[in-house]
Amino acid sequence: MINLEVTLGPLKLPNPVMVASGTFGYGLEYSSLLDISKLGGIVVKGLSLKPRPGNPPPRIVETCAGLINSIGLENVGVEDFINKKLPLLLKRDVPVIVNILGNTVEEYAEVGNILSDAEGISALEINISCPNVKSGGIIFGTDPKQAYNVVSAVRKNTSLPLITKLTPNVTDIGMMAKVVVEAGTDIISAINTVSAMAVDINTRKPKLANVFGGLSGPAIKPIALKKVWDVVNTVDVPVIGIGGISSYEDALEFLLIGAQAIQVGTANFINPGTSIEIIEGIRSFLERNNIDDINKFIGSLELDTAK
Amino acid sequence: MINLEVTLGPLKLPNPVMVASGTFGYGLEYSSLLDISKLGGIVVKGLSLKPRPGNPPPRIVETCAGLINSIGLENVGVEDFINKKLPLLLKRDVPVIVNILGNTVEEYAEVGNILSDAEGISALEINISCPNVKSGGIIFGTDPKQAYNVVSAVRKNTSLPLITKLTPNVTDIGMMAKVVVEAGTDIISAINTVSAMAVDINTRKPKLANVFGGLSGPAIKPIALKKVWDVVNTVDVPVIGIGGISSYEDALEFLLIGAQAIQVGTANFINPGTSIEIIEGIRSFLERNNIDDINKFIGSLELDTAK
Amino acid sequence: MPVFQVKAIIIENSQMARDIWRMKIYSPEITKAAYPGQFLMLRVRDELLPLLRRPFSFSTINVSEGIFSILYKVVGHGTRLMTKMLAGESVGVLAPLGRGFSKPPDGTKRVWLLAGGIGIAPFFALLEMLKRDSSKLEISLFYGAATGEELVDCRFFENNNCKVNLCTDDGTCGLHGLITDSVERACSLTILPDFFYSCGPTPMQSKVIEWAKCNGIRGQVSMETYMACGMGVCLGCSISKKFFTGNKNEETNYLRVCREGPVFSIGEEN
Amino acid sequence: MPVFQVKAIIIENSQMARDIWRMKIYSPEITKAAYPGQFLMLRVRDELLPLLRRPFSFSTINVSEGIFSILYKVVGHGTRLMTKMLAGESVGVLAPLGRGFSKPPDGTKRVWLLAGGIGIAPFFALLEMLKRDSSKLEISLFYGAATGEELVDCRFFENNNCKVNLCTDDGTCGLHGLITDSVERACSLTILPDFFYSCGPTPMQSKVIEWAKCNGIRGQVSMETYMACGMGVCLGCSISKKFFTGNKNEETNYLRVCREGPVFSIGEEN
């Protein structure tokens, strides 16, 4: 028997393979295609206090081995989620992690508060890649002070395990990691999408109505790996690796460098079975290599110390 | 007759298509395969004061639609270049731009000084993505003060047109652009490679001896486009777009958002004829669209102002 | 609604007109579950380039043979690669997806099908369904393309008692002009339909909706937007509700084309 | 040295042993310019995935027919795709590149060829050159692979009067053990060669160089490193000079395998 269970501080997961926020809906959309109870966890679409319509279309564009999205903050709102989506999801016996967002520190705190009162949620994941409307739209996650404020405000309102999801669009992600750890996060997840844009030379217009968007998918994997490395080697809290993971090999790369779990995002769209295949793939890899516990593989990268 | 000539401040180029530093050697390596005199300009491999051996191998690894390199600063040194490489290159009647690098502000200044005395060089391009040995290896290009120091030091030593090449690995590339403009750069080029890494799950080792490297190639194009946009919309100096350009369509995307010239990097390795094909492609695109001057296309992106 | 993710065998892949191909695929479970107007997401190849699946409407649905087909236009990387696929090879299909066409209301006598370019695709299956359910419907097809060479063979429609009105942008075949011109012209000459189905590029749909509103005709339009998941998950395919209602003052509200559509009703509460 | 970037026609692409294939390509200009030990960069397909060209040694060089061949082992994405290519299709080739083998010094009588796995590839062309230049050379091939099924047919060597010594890691064919073991054993039984050529994985080359140093035998090794450009431009393929000299104290200095190599001399000034 091979052990796949991982423990991320206060959060215990049956296996390290989760699905990423915004790429798995509210958890049940794919349930006719795969047995979602086998997943390490489901991170649902980012929720705000009130329902939001999101950005105008077109909202997605394909790039070379990548996808840019500018969905904006479209979601059903935290109340609708708790009333209509969560009860059905909880029947599936899979850890449910709720991704939260807001345009003000207060909104984050309030959403965190409301979700803490709901039963059955395994953890909150704070998406700090949102524009702060009060300070002119600067992204919370790119400014250490603002990131600190958001995380500590949510921390005060919840005793749920707290994950903070970092954006890669900063000079020093290690420093941001330190800040959110100080603010009280239990776990860090990284990365969110990479700032990007695309234009059409024939219409001479941006391909996204919002002009900019976030790049995800295989193209960003090497970038994500480096950012996760920086986080893992700067702070002591457990880290969840995200970015371009499409195969069990990709997943193992993040675990190898020290992430204790991973999330599958864009790959769900291409093959909804990806995350289940990754779990199977990890299991057989460990078997082939006579490793009886995934925790023995996590962080086992060997560096040439001669250098 | 279609005009392809572009004027970047003090630098006039026969067409906007150059080849990027580090991907075209010292200029003549590919000359048996293509007529290099047709190029808008050749940016040669980054030169330091003394020859440097570079990083230990392996130095490159392929990723999904990308290439990570950790060549380090390997080069023949500025003297060898001036004595042995430059004279042959100057016979080809193509603008020669020299990429310069250093581990101290003084080294940059000195290299700039030496090259200013050499005849026939069209411009200098300062690569500020080098580690500053004096301040613990932090990259010059990620710290506004250091970037300012490097650029103003070189500026003092040369009257050649000065290009500063920005790294994308910063929170706010627009701010860095402002800083180097203040320091006296005439032109900005962007982007250099994106920080990345790759590991091997079987050997459990990094795939690069240097552990980290810089990602280039088609994968980064949407990221580069966004960074170039940020620069174009923050400063008034001319901008050269770089990153993942492999076709004339790619090149036109950068020109559309306001870059006045572009550089082709990694694509040279795959198809050494890329840059020439891009020039032809741009010409026929303009012809098809009845545009008689590339300058009429540059920066002609239409934004939906209704928003 | 069951959805299947399968590797299915290609039975045929052949060219039908300039840049227009048809691919027949064997998959009894999908064929059985599919409805005209629904679509599928096709994985062009098992690699990371092109990254996303491509959406295509069911063009024919042959339940007894377990074979469905798509009619596709070659426009870019993915569809170009599709033309290289050979009968006997397998292809990844995720289907059936979305809401298809529904039957016209009781009492409907005259139905118009409006097809712009490759928008003809789903009407083969739709016509079969309409004829099966009510052989007495009087059905006319208005079908336009850029040029004559891009029109696919319409004998299937003629053989099914459906009057075919062709038009081309360049006048090489049928009426000279856009399909919406051709519809306008017909309106002035004949009796208006009771119901319509429309499929084609978005600007055409926009005009069709206006025409329908003006003339008080109810119908259904099948929309195309960029899609990543096809399953209501990514929220990438959204279209503004205003597109259908025409009411510019109402609050912004988006509908997922892959889930609430691709077929939307016009002239009813959405 | 001329270099050509061409689209060339594939004449044959067939399997030779387990995971080992041969591709014959028609290109008179490249064939004429190529030298044994040189290599080419093959563009697996005209798309951005896989991104880089793949390097392969010339295996045979038939100037009169204008055809060369490569012998390749299926190890990853690129080589897997190569097995799908068909005779008659064209493929992008950049060649000839690098420095090939040179003739053994005058007076050489006995030459050993040491091939580890797919390292056998360039020895077909090399043997032909050696025989052409000096029919009196006494040549032996030491050829090892992981298992018997991965050994390619060696009749060409036997027919050319070259003694073939096989070995396999698992003992399924020839001697049981590594090629370097097999060479050591031969050393103790027969007269040492005057010159050697070696091609195979880097750990093997490392041992071969040590063996050559110990026994004072001169020779040439053909190296493999990851390559992006193949033309001396990217500086990605570097190898430390120390690898050849064994002198750990000398200053770090890198050689480009694609330019200064892939064939390097052992026992001389580099």
Ligand SMILES: Cc1cc2nc3c(=O)[nH]c(=O)nc-3n(C[C@H](O)[C@H](O)[C@H](O)COP(=O)(O)OP(=O)(O)OC[C@H]3O[C@@H](n4cnc5c(N)ncnc54)[C@H](O)[C@@H]3O)c2cc1C
């Ligand atoms: C519900 C639905 C049904 C469709 N049915 C058909 C059909 O029956 N026959 C047919 O020929 N086409 C149909 N299309 C359009 C078809 O999906 C696109 O033409 C196709 O995806 C283009 O792929 P490409 O790789 O060749 O083009 P590229 O331009 O290389 O594609 C780039 C990206 O744009 C997307 N894209 C490009 N054009 C469209 C488009 N018009 N609509 C949606 N996405 C697009 C692609 O999916 C891809 O992500 C349908 C689209 C939708 C949404």
Ligand SMILES: Cc1cc2nc3c(=O)[nH]c(=O)nc-3n(C[C@H](O)[C@H](O)[C@H](O)COP(=O)(O)OP(=O)(O)OC[C@H]3O[C@@H](n4cnc5c(N)ncnc54)[C@H](O)[C@@H]3O)c2cc1C
């Ligand atoms: C000068 C030279 C001559 C060669 N001659 C031959 C030959 O005659 N026959 C043969 O089968 N192989 C030869 N190789 C090795 C061959 O290039 C690789 O096996 C091949 O590139 C693997 O590609 P892939 O896509 O199947 O593997 P992948 O593992 O998918 O390749 C990923 C990347 O690694 C590189 N790579 C992987 N393995 C090697 C390797 N051993 N050496 C260099 N790069 C590698 C690829 O080029 C690519 O960039 C030679 C290599 C060099 C440098």
Ligand SMILES: Cc1cc2nc3c(=O)[nH]c(=O)nc-3n(C[C@H](O)[C@H](O)[C@H](O)COP(=O)(O)O)c2cc1C
């Ligand atoms: C369509 C789409 C919607 C997303 N929505 C959210 C979101 O609501 N909250 C969030 O934190 N991340 C969101 N993300 C980011 C992903 O969770 C993930 O961090 C990113 O896509 C990188 O992983 P990938 O390359 O595996 O997709 C979204 C990504 C995509 C593609």
Ligand SMILES: Cc1cc2nc3c(=O)[nH]c(=O)nc-3n(C[C@H](O)[C@H](O)[C@H](O)COP(=O)(O)O)c2cc1C
């Ligand atoms: C192998 C390699 C070597 C490079 N060397 C340099 C260099 O010496 N100086 C520099 O400024 N940029 C260097 N670059 C960066 C490129 O000039 C270019 O900015 C980057 O690769 C992005 O463009 P691309 O995606 O078109 O390759 C190098 C890139 C590669 C791939």
Ligand code: FES
């Ligand atoms: S395509 Fe993903 S929600 Fe419609």
Ligand code: FES
């Ligand atoms: S492969 Fe580029 S220098 Fe050798």
